[in-house]
Amino acid sequence: MTVLEQPGAYRPAPPPAWRPRTDPAPLLPDREPYRLLGTGAELDPTLLRTLHGHLVRGRRYNRQATALTKQGRLAVYPSSTGQEACEVAAALVLEERDWLFPSYRDTLAAVARGMDPVEALGLLRGDWHTGYDPYEHRVAPLSTPLATHLPHAVGLAHAARLKGDDVVALAMVGDGGTSEGDFHEALNFAAVWRTPTVFLVQNNGFAISVPLAKQTAAPSLAHKAVGYGIPGRLVDGNDVAAVHQVLSEAVERARRGEGPTLVEAITYRLDAHTNADDATRYRDDAEVETWREHDPVELLEREMTARGLLDEATRERAHEEAEEMAARLRARMNEDPVLDPMDLFDHVYAEKTTQLREQAERLRAELAAEGAEENGEGDER
């Protein structure tokens, strides 16, 4: 059976014989966002502790990165403050051999997956585009053109399956990104080819300034799954245990060869779109305050405290570790990166064209002249 001969795939038949390919009922998302924290559900204490450490460090990472923009050490930072539960869970549900496809807001997910934070921030510092080797942690380049990386996740998962590898690709996109044609095409390819792909939509209520109501009229974004013939799941995106659970199920489903899942996580961006954005133009502080009461870090700490899993010492240790991480990051980001302008020509093609060789020579001559003039000051800025 080729990957295209899916069970249940339908051919048209004259209407007396028509039947839906699958029963749509099981594809419909949860009637309300799936939650675990505060529900009294059974939860794995070790997992909660791991998630807690990540959340605390993640929050601190967001704060530190934002601070680095003020110090001119980052060109820009799109913060995921308030969305750490999604970022962390997305990273932790994956095996080493799996792939993560982050969008431009998801450096934290990459860091939670084990990436050096300085490399993760390379794009936003501005010394190169993708600051890391995608193959090292199997993290695709951060995608700035929205939703364009979703078909990549589908293609990669498809290729892995063709090669017989049980690799899952998890792709992250925002509520705004679901409006793009690429979102539609990716989900459709994934559904038709049954690729092991998990689509995580972080619905944080806004695409920059545009609220969800101007983005979609759907009952929920998870309902879009039905139109592709794949299951949709709806989850409280600030409940890290719930996000972890729902994503794990989706990843396992994919790994079992049962195809893609669309997960909508309802969350909120507490910071402005980026440091350059003025969020007061499009939303009230009151709304932000409502969401602070549903903060992912606090939700988890409250739950763990209630369950006796978080004593003050543990809590403090987590926060101390986060401070150390932040201090290390700050120190390293305060070093000027050493850049070689000649790199500009090295990675356009496998081999430089004659024209690029000429252009490289011209730049080299300019730099030499500059260097001579400036008495060896070189070309770092």
Next chain:
Amino acid sequence: MTVLEQPGAYRPAPPPAWRPRTDPAPLLPDREPYRLLGTGAELDPTLLRTLHGHLVRGRRYNRQATALTKQGRLAVYPSSTGQEACEVAAALVLEERDWLFPSYRDTLAAVARGMDPVEALGLLRGDWHTGYDPYEHRVAPLSTPLATHLPHAVGLAHAARLKGDDVVALAMVGDGGTSEGDFHEALNFAAVWRTPTVFLVQNNGFAISVPLAKQTAAPSLAHKAVGYGIPGRLVDGNDVAAVHQVLSEAVERARRGEGPTLVEAITYRLDAHTNADDATRYRDDAEVETWREHDPVELLEREMTARGLLDEATRERAHEEAEEMAARLRARMNEDPVLDPMDLFDHVYAEKTTQLREQAERLRAELAAEGAEENGEGDER
């Protein structure tokens, strides 16, 4: 209230307060294709007679146009044989002030709307791109790039609504076209802005050679509606009464300001994709035969005969009229169109640029030289 402040439009709220924007249940399409013929439903005899005349002429038109390709009078013809019920119903449900947005296969719908068939075939004859004035019958240019005309229908309906005109736009697309990003973006814009747009998907089972099963894994294409928050309808596309009924309801809904509807009509293309296609490469004659037994013209004739609405004389008259139409079309298409190559430069911009004036002069000189050489043979081919 601006068009963007829709009732029920939702803003995100922390999960305890979350609720779906609308109940998804009413958006779900019919459980099986809606049918009227053969169900004993009450039907308007006058309407049936009108539809019958159109179907018979439509079938004959398809046959004639295909014949014209063999005589070299059309460059290509994508036949809608087998799909006449959809073509005709789409045209007839609209008021004069409404707009039709046909795809490349839908010249018949344009003709059924009242367009001169020679003008409707202009594109396929090759004397110009759009052979007609879109404003005369409010028919947008036939769209060759698939699904790209769907946002046009949304924009036009939106503009009409802003101007206070109760105009509806009905756009036609194939099952293959639903996979394009433009389909997704158009439906989403229409849903968010609640534009008076009706989307008619003619699911004829194939996109050229690609069967539906390789195009989608959805329960039905109508199920895609749910993901946009609009109602989906499923209809037997060969039951002209049913298609007319479902489309009429969608048009009225749109006209009442209740927004767009997605209609999937299940039908079958009995001919090859175009005269240039070899359908035996990708489908069995047996499958085609199954569908011949569900032929839209026959279905209606059987029903009308059973109801005593179609005596032999009436039937013959309809077929005679169709023959006359075909004869007129053939005669007119056998005349060489008179073309002026200088037209090439006239409609690029409102005013010719200097460069186009120069180029036009150059061509004029060439033609004059040619003409002189050929002793006045001129530039018609």
Next chain:
Amino acid sequence: MTTATTGTGQDARKTETARKPATMAQALNRAMRDAMAEDPTVHVLGEDVGALGGVFRITDGLTKEFGEDRCTDTPLAEAGILGTAVGMAMYGLRPVVEMQFDAFAYPAFEQLLSHVAKMRNRTRGRMPLPITVRVPYGGGIGGVEHHSDSSEAYYMATPGLHVVTPATVADAYGLLRAAIASDDPVVFLEPKRLYWSRADWSPEAPEPVAPIGRAEVRRAGTSATLVTYGPSVPVCLEAADAAREEGWDLEVVDLRSLVPFDDETVCASVRRTGRAVVVHEASGFGGPGGEIAARITERCFHHLEAPVLRVAGFDIPYPPPMLERHHLPGVDRVLDAVARLQWESEWTERPEAFEGGTR
């Protein structure tokens, strides 16, 4: 970057009556505002153009003044935005579409190439599409990848589009008004790094500017002509100033519109000076400079003392912020090209007989 302008659009309108320093951003904002006030069929649409006023604040205040139906936040889908604008134009509106950044116009290319550029032609002139597509373009603002592309070559290669780009505050207003008023689709390229450039300019009495299709000599000179547009105009003016030290008196021609192209003004200048350098940020290979240099050479061959040279971005993807200064054509590179214009040449004007051949 964004904080600098918070609220200025609105305030500016009320207070400025005489010629005072205004930014290009303000002039663009005012152009849309005035067009909307004068013509109820003008509609602005795009991502974040409403409450936010656009990420560059160019549409600041328009929703407040004209309502959401006239200046509309769209869903996040560029093909959908432009495609919807096509339908609106079909029904008699005059849409002004904002693409948030150059590279984010790419998803709309099919709509632009297959419909916007061709609709008038496809319908024998019956269905013109008076759409303005505003695209902030170019680099020099420290933007991360996909935020600094110079995409004008794509637009130039598409018959049916006008391609316009202002370099001055007055042109920003005048050309945008002209673009919106045009019955043809106009791709209106806004040089991002000039958004905050200033000039004395009165929003109440904006000075008239030459129409779309005319180039302007921004600086008269005799030694050689710099042919340029958009973000490179200030660079060329600076280079011309610096060139005086070397004894060159450079003429600077600002194209203003790439399509239609003003052969007359450009060629008149080059015929006078006998030498030309084309300057732009876009990559050299396959970029606008090739067309421009080729046209000049075809028309002025026997007036040329040296080949028309080009100073352009390298043939590479736009570099990361920390390296962009090496990529962007700066004053030194322009002067270097001028120096290579074969000043030692013994060339002298050829006899009149040959002039006829330059078509």
Next chain:
Amino acid sequence: MTTATTGTGQDARKTETARKPATMAQALNRAMRDAMAEDPTVHVLGEDVGALGGVFRITDGLTKEFGEDRCTDTPLAEAGILGTAVGMAMYGLRPVVEMQFDAFAYPAFEQLLSHVAKMRNRTRGRMPLPITVRVPYGGGIGGVEHHSDSSEAYYMATPGLHVVTPATVADAYGLLRAAIASDDPVVFLEPKRLYWSRADWSPEAPEPVAPIGRAEVRRAGTSATLVTYGPSVPVCLEAADAAREEGWDLEVVDLRSLVPFDDETVCASVRRTGRAVVVHEASGFGGPGGEIAARITERCFHHLEAPVLRVAGFDIPYPPPMLERHHLPGVDRVLDAVARLQWESEWTERPEAFEGGTR
């Protein structure tokens, strides 16, 4: 058009062992077949490439021989096809994507421009994308609108892509093999109207051809150089034959690859002949000819007896079938341009001193 080839791809393979007439379509088909047989990572995907063998039958028989997983009918969505191919390439496959027609590649432009062309660069060489994008292009086949675009200017203006186009049966095979084997993304432009052109060629022992990046002199001559590619190569060869009557001995250079561009071969020819005409179907303004003419002029200025002229499609949307012959550059227009190369010129080679200046 299509019936002519039904089944030929497969049959041809079995029966042809010696050099017999083969079509370009057969050679392209064979190239994919051989690449797939040799390298299991080569995957073909696109609309109708499976059972149908593509609307031009270029992928005929591939699914039958290699299975649906190797030659795959995709859903109808070009951005999805190319985007999926990107992901496949990330995982070590070598996708060969078919775009059904030139204009239907436009929906995939964002993927092409923002990812395919840039991925190697973005990742500092770590994530190369060995993708071949096959695009049937150009007119002359009586296609209705959106079926005859010459879109090469868009690809040329995009650093990071190779842009290749064969004009002969041998090159069709050799260049496509090279494109598929290349570790860089290649836009492989197939001149539709040459699909059924024939030449003696052996599928069992295909003759080696020059690599991507080299132009070929298809006809040696001394009077002037015609620089061309793809569908215009046969036109230029015919024009060169006709030109003998007028006493001109024309050299014809087939570029074969627009990127990388073979300055060496082109300039060597033009320096020898002193005159050049660039010929292509794409619209003149902003088209490939501008770049080519500008490069030649920059490099060969003092060898030129006349400006480099261009013969190109008009600056209009591609015309309807019944009018396309007026648009396409034909033999007469090429000869007319040659006639305008200022043969009366009294120009003589300038002293050596100037040669250094042509960089």
